[in-house]
Amino acid sequence: MQNRPLILISNDDGITAPGIRNLIEIMNQLGDVVVVAPDGPQSGKGHAITIDGILRADTITIDDGPQKEYSCSGTPADCVKLAVNVVLKRKPDLLVSGINHGSNSSINVIYSGTMSAAVEGSLENIPSIGFSLCDFSWEADFEPAAAYIKKIAEQVLERGLPRGICLNVNIPKPSEEKYKGIKICRQTKGNWEEEFDERVDPRGRDYYWLTGKFVNYDKEEDNDEWALANNYISVVPINSDLTAYELKQKIESWDL
Amino acid sequence: MQNRPLILISNDDGITAPGIRNLIEIMNQLGDVVVVAPDGPQSGKGHAITIDGILRADTITIDDGPQKEYSCSGTPADCVKLAVNVVLKRKPDLLVSGINHGSNSSINVIYSGTMSAAVEGSLENIPSIGFSLCDFSWEADFEPAAAYIKKIAEQVLERGLPRGICLNVNIPKPSEEKYKGIKICRQTKGNWEEEFDERVDPRGRDYYWLTGKFVNYDKEEDNDEWALANNYISVVPINSDLTAYELKQKIESWDL
Numbered sequence: 469m470q471n472r473p474l475i476l477i478s479n480d481d482g483i484t485a486p487g488i489r490n491l492i493e494i495m496n497q498l499g500d501v502v503v504v505a506p507d508g509p510q511s512g513k514g515h516a517i518t519i520d521g522i523l524r525a526d527t528i529t530i531d532d533g534p535q536k537e538y539s540c541s542g543t544p545a546d547c548v549k550l551a552v553n554v555v556l557k558r559k560p561d562l563l564v565s566g567i568n569h570g571s572n573s574s575i576n577v578i579y580s581g582t583m584s585a586a587v588e589g590s591l592e593n594i595p596s597i598g599f600s601l602c603d604f605s606w607e608a609d610f611e612p613a614a615a616y617i618k619k620i621a622e623q624v625l626e627r628g629l630p631r632g633i634c635l636n637v638n639i640p641k642p643s644e645e646k647y648k649g650i651k652i653c654r655q656t657k658g659n660w661e662e663e664f665d666e667r668v669d670p671r672g673r674d675y676y677w678l679t680g681k682f683v684n685y686d687k688e689e690d691n692d693e694w695a696l697a698n699n700y701i702s703v704v705p706i707n708s709d710l711t712a713y714e715l716k717q718k719i720e721s722w723d724l
Numbered sequence: 725m726q727n728r729p730l731i732l733i734s735n736d737d738g739i740t741a742p743g744i745r746n747l748i749e750i751m752n753q754l755g756d757v758v759v760v761a762p763d764g765p766q767s768g769k770g771h772a773i774t775i776d777g778i779l780r781a782d783t784i785t786i787d788d789g790p791q792k793e794y795s796c797s798g799t800p801a802d803c804v805k806l807a808v809n810v811v812l813k814r815k816p817d818l819l820v821s822g823i824n825h826g827s828n829s830s831i832n833v834i835y836s837g838t839m840s841a842a843v844e845g846s847l848e849n850i851p852s853i854g855f856s857l858c859d860f861s862w863e864a865d866f867e868p869a870a871a872y873i874k875k876i877a878e879q880v881l882e883r884g885l886p887r888g889i890c891l892n893v894n895i896p897k898p899s900e901e902k903y904k905g906i907k908i909c910r911q912t913k914g915n916w917e918e919e920f921d922e923r924v925d926p927r928g929r930d931y932y933w934l935t936g937k938f939v940n941y942d943k944e945e946d947n948d949e950w951a952l953a954n955n956y957i958s959v960v961p962i963n964s965d966l967t968a969y970e971l972k973q974k975i976e977s978w979d980l
Contacts, residue, residue, distance in 0.1 A: 632913070
């Protein structure tokens with residue numbers, strides 16, 4: 469191959485997380501890799517950007533791979549903006565984000581820093597994919613997912629994605645049973661029911677930890693939670709046009 | 725009216741911002757108001773939630789209105805979660821967020837803390853609206869918008885909204901000309917072209933400020949940027965199901 473594709477990598481668990489180190493290894497087989505990732509954990513940061521402070525992007529060497537790496541002080545979305553506008557000389561051919569330690573299926577997509585990097589890439593008209601493994605452990609086993617991640621990345625490199633649409637890929641936690649394959653899905657209807665952990669500090673003041681459990685409202689089989697529960701890797705195309713078109717028509721008949 | 729509706733108010737500019745103070749005044753006419761809003765600016769925080777630290781919610785009195793108010797240490801999405809799960813005794817009948825100082829039209833919706841409060845409300849099955857005035861100034865004139873905000877809130881109280889869908893309302897900066905009315909719109913296709921302001925700190929190290937200009941790709945007239953440019957108040961229904969259904973079908977034919 470004459471010109472190897474340029475591949476941008478980011479994440480939200482921070483540049484030293486095992487998930488991104490595994491993703492870098494896989495992408496080094498496919499192209500020239502540049503990593504611009506947060507210098508520390510940025511989980512749950514949604515699509516936050518830094519408008520009230522400064523940003524840094526420093527070169528860093530973490531292992532002896534061929535990739536170039538930049539450690540960034542900002543959010544995942546900041547990383548992508550800095551990569552595209554400051555770090556890279558040309559638009560990358562692919563952006564991959566992750567591999568996240570923990571699921572970004574269903575409604576988790578809107579809270580996810582990993583997915584915000586992918587969404588930001590799609591807005592820059594870069595074919596973009598977020599990868600997540602349904603295992604929060606730092607010792608999670610990314611190996612069984614590697615071939616699938618490579619295949620999905622190759623297909624996106626070959627076929628592209630429309631501007632503003634990226635892929636949300638979730639991978640079951642490895643078990644005795646091999647993965648059954650890949651399912652193209654829609655986002656599961658579900659939500660977190662929050663159960664705050666209420667505590668009192670040593671000075672007698674109340675404070676709260678966010679906890680909660682995920683509740684799946686969805687009874688169908690074409691969604692990402694079903695796929696993951698049945699040991700499939702789920703792929704959901706994610707739109708940055710949030711217009712609820714079906715409701716738009718209805719509201720037009722309101723008394724406004 | 726026997727039972728006045730319970731109205732939850734939040735924002736991203738902080739609980740003392742003129743925008744939310746104006747919104748409280750309008751909502752006091754419609755129901756019993758509880759305010760749970762950030763204790764400081766949270767602009768551009770997207771759908772961030774606080775999972776790596778604690779949250780506080782302290783009662784506070786800012787003016788002599790009838791509303792109850794809580795100042796919260798977290799993001800706008802945290803405020804809504806805390807309100808629903810800790811502060812309020814029952815599910816509110818309406819959630820309003822804002823009035824934001826500055827536009828949340830087009831792609832700004834995904835970066836907006838104001839809108840994330842509304843989206844979070846919609847996930848809790850509360851009819852929810854985010855209001856934004858296209859004027860960043862702290863001295864912005866909210867008065868000409870008041871009647872429209874009241875009307876939209878009344879309609880949502882009367883008709884409800886489906887779970888997971890909220891309204892993104894943007895209001896032009898007041899001018900000599902009166903507002904022409906309300907337009908139901910779709911989200912404009914557009915994006916920020918980032919122009920980072922690159923600087924060098926006193927120790928010789930590079931740093932960056934995020935700046936950039938909005939670029940509108942949309943040539944149609946049914947979108948929120950067109951409405952605002954033509955002195956209409958824009959209303960876009962916003963979906964939390966991000967599935968790009970039209971692409972889902974296409975990807976099913978890929979070699980995966």
